[in-house]
Amino acid sequence: MGSGLNGRMPFSRALIPAAIVAACIVPAATTAAVTPVPTSGAAAGALTRIVPGITYQTITRPGPQRLHVVSFTYNVLTRVAPAQASGSLTQRATIEDGMASRLAQGATAGINGDFFSLSNGTPSGVLSVGPELLASPEPTRSALAIAAGGSLSVGALSLDSRYRRIDPTTGAKGAKRIVRAVNRPLASTSTTGVVAYTPAYGSATPSEPGYEVLVALDGGGTFPVAGTIQGTVIAQQPGGGTPIGPGQIVLSGKNLSGVTLFNEFLPGTRMEIEAAIPGIAPDGWGAIGGGPTLVQDGRAVTSSRESFSSSQRNGRTTRSAVGQKPDGTILMVVAEGPQQGVRGYTMSEQATMLESLGLTTAMGLDAGGSSMMAIGPNQVVPNTGSRPISDMLVAYYAGAQLSIPPDNRVTPNGDGVADTITLGAQSPVPGTTNVAVARRGGGFSASLLDRTGDAAYTPITIDPRALGMPEGPYNVTATLTPADGSPATSQKRIIVVDRTLGALRVSSRGARASRRVTTAFTLSRPARVTAQVTTSTGRVVATLARNKRMPRGRNSVTWNGRSGKNLVRAGTYYVTVTAASSLGRSALRDSVRVR
Numbered sequence: 001m002g003s004g005l006n007g008r009m010p011f012s013r014a015l016i017p018a019a020i021v022a023a024c025i026v027p028a029a030t031t032a033a034v035t036p037v038p039t040s041g042a043a044a045g046a047l048t049r050i051v052p053g054i055t056y057q058t059i060t061r062p063g064p065q066r067l068h069v070v071s072f073t074y075n076v077l078t079r080v081a082p083a084q085a086s087g088s089l090t091q092r093a094t095i096e097d098g099m100a101s102r103l104a105q106g107a108t109a110g111i112n113g114d115f116f117s118l119s120n121g122t123p124s125g126v127l128s129v130g131p132e133l134l135a136s137p138e139p140t141r142s143a144l145a146i147a148a149g150g151s152l153s154v155g156a157l158s159l160d161s162r163y164r165r166i167d168p169t170t171g172a173k174g175a176k177r178i179v180r181a182v183n184r185p186l187a188s189t190s191t192t193g194v195v196a197y198t199p200a201y202g203s204a205t206p207s208e209p210g211y212e213v214l215v216a217l218d219g220g221g222t223f224p225v226a227g228t229i230q231g232t233v234i235a236q237q238p239g240g241g242t243p244i245g246p247g248q249i250v251l252s253g254k255n256l257s258g259v260t261l262f263n264e265f266l267p268g269t270r271m272e273i274e275a276a277i278p279g280i281a282p283d284g285w286g287a288i289g290g291g292p293t294l295v296q297d298g299r300a301v302t303s304s305r306e307s308f309s310s311s312q313r314n315g316r317t318t319r320s321a322v323g324q325k326p327d328g329t330i331l332m333v334v335a336e337g338p339q340q341g342v343r344g345y346t347m348s349e350q351a352t353m354l355e356s357l358g359l360t361t362a363m364g365l366d367a368g369g370s371s372m373m374a375i376g377p378n379q380v381v382p383n384t385g386s387r388p389i390s391d392m393l394v395a396y397y398a399g400a401q402l403s404i405p406p407d408n409r410v411t412p413n414g415d416g417v418a419d420t421i422t423l424g425a426q427s428p429v430p431g432t433t434n435v436a437v438a439r440r441g442g443g444f445s446a447s448l449l450d451r452t453g454d455a456a457y458t459p460i461t462i463d464p465r466a467l468g469m470p471e472g473p474y475n476v477t478a479t480l481t482p483a484d485g486s487p488a489t490s491q492k493r494i495i496v497v498d499r500t501l502g503a504l505r506v507s508s509r510g511a512r513a514s515r516r517v518t519t520a521f522t523l524s525r526p527a528r529v530t531a532q533v534t535t536s537t538g539r540v541v542a543t544l545a546r547n548k549r550m551p552r553g554r555n556s557v558t559w560n561g562r563s564g565k566n567l568v569r570a571g572t573y574y575v576t577v578t579a580a581s582s583l584g585r586s587a588l589r590d591s592v593r594v595r
Helices: 018-023 095-100 255-264 310-314 347-356
Strands: 025-027 048-051 054-061 065-072 078-084 107-112 127-129 132-135 142-146 152-156 160-166 193-197 211-217 226-238 248-254 270-276 286-289 293-296 319-324 330-335 361-367 373-375 391-397 421-427 431-439 445-453 456-462 472-482 489-497 501-507 517-523 527-534 540-550 553-559 571-581 584-594
Touching: 048 107, 054 107, 065 373, 078 127, 078 142, 078 286, 095 107, 095 373, 095 391, 107 319, 107 330, 107 361, 142 361, 152 293, 152 319, 152 361, 160 193, 193 255, 211 255, 248 255, 293 319, 293 347, 310 347, 319 347, 330 347, 347 361, 421 431, 421 472, 431 456, 445 456, 501 571, 501 584, 517 527, 517 571, 517 584, 527 553, 540 553, 540 571, 553 571
Parallel strands: none
Antiparallel strands: 025 584, 048 054, 054 065, 065 330, 078 391, 107 373, 107 391, 127 132, 127 286, 142 152, 142 286, 160 270, 193 248, 211 226, 211 248, 226 270, 293 361, 319 330, 319 361, 421 456, 431 445, 431 472, 472 489, 501 517, 517 553, 527 540, 527 571, 571 584
16 A cells, blocks of 8 residues: 555664763754744634635644644535546656646645555555546545535445447447446456556556457547447557557456457457446536545544554554535545654544544545655645655646745845745636736736746746835735636735744864864844754754844854753754744754754
């Protein structure tokens, strides 16, 4: 499966003698650059509106437990649909890359999808996007189907598909034979069966024993979730590895099924394929696998017979899910786990938690290291790395969009940190896009983008020094006027130009330099300064200054490697300096290694 438990390996560290610790406190600037710390975003727990109908929120619960929640409400411009993380089922990609590749389509937020095979990358269950079937269901696990308009249904699904020969002279149709799977190799223990492979699988079929026929579909179609397609056999070969081009399907047979396929479908033979997956509407937005069912008819399902191992069920880990409220609101939910420094959830605890959010139906998605959520191309669940996944669930918006920056404060003081800010303008439909920036209260305005063309994602870098922008708050507004005459849409983001804090540097200084680390910084105006040392999880180990008034110019604080009276343990720590002035709060951070 795509994930296991995300717990940390047990270890122990002995306290290091004082003289050694003091000698081993060093700045980590060579490996970790100074970074701005968001200070002007939404407060923890506040609702952030990404676009009309789609919001993001973090929820902290006793434990502590921390949830990341995207809320989706249907309107004429919004849609939720499954997607491949990459361009191929056998090539996984991170959720950040999967979102980045769909920004021009209006992707706003995404969550990881199904469990997947570590050997070939394919999702464990169904995957369909609109009317196209990309992977067939796993009948022993639940799947999620999304109807047009965003109505969700959760339950087991199965493929009902047949293929047969069409007589070239009479048009008579031969005996129907079963297609056992789509884009899913049969288990090595399978004695016989036929699998259909489409371009969604990859550039070629897997190399394995059997016989294959390549079919060119009439009109260059795809494998449907429901319906009938026809085509002509254009090639045969044994042993797999058949290239798959656009508008083509490969039928791959093992053992007796393979021999029958090879003998019956010679090049030039006409073929018909019927497909159906009861429970997936052909006019819906798609379906995605996962499991198990966690909420049914408003009640938590804490005991399930779906095919999951005991470790998958009972391990406390990071967990993802998707569900729907009685009013139709869809929630995508990631609950943090040990990798984020909290206890995590078992499957049954996850079900109870989702019930408490007011969901009437909900299904689990992949867990552990695969549990991720992205707003735009940025992952929001703290993680040491981003695991490549097979598929994902994405919320789209068909109107004008401006990306949400990690911090909306830009500090153009020449220190190389946050001197500029970049926003992404999303134009999901052909038309004219205008982006402008204007100082709130007047005094400055400038055009940043004026383009007419196809759907696109355009990064826009705002350089206050080059534009001559004075300090203060600004509105950045994007307007999209569709080429088809639909009503124009617009979106506004607020940025703040603030030169107060800059040039943060961590260094060892003086005759006893190895015993103290000095953090120096520059203030362009007097400010109230707070400086703290924290762990990677944000726990404060030392406060070096608290709301201390400091003058304009060069200032500094020092740390002796202690938390209270005790020496800290080996590891990486972070020094964060926050300056509060008439323009608000800005903050910079650098790391320190204790070896």
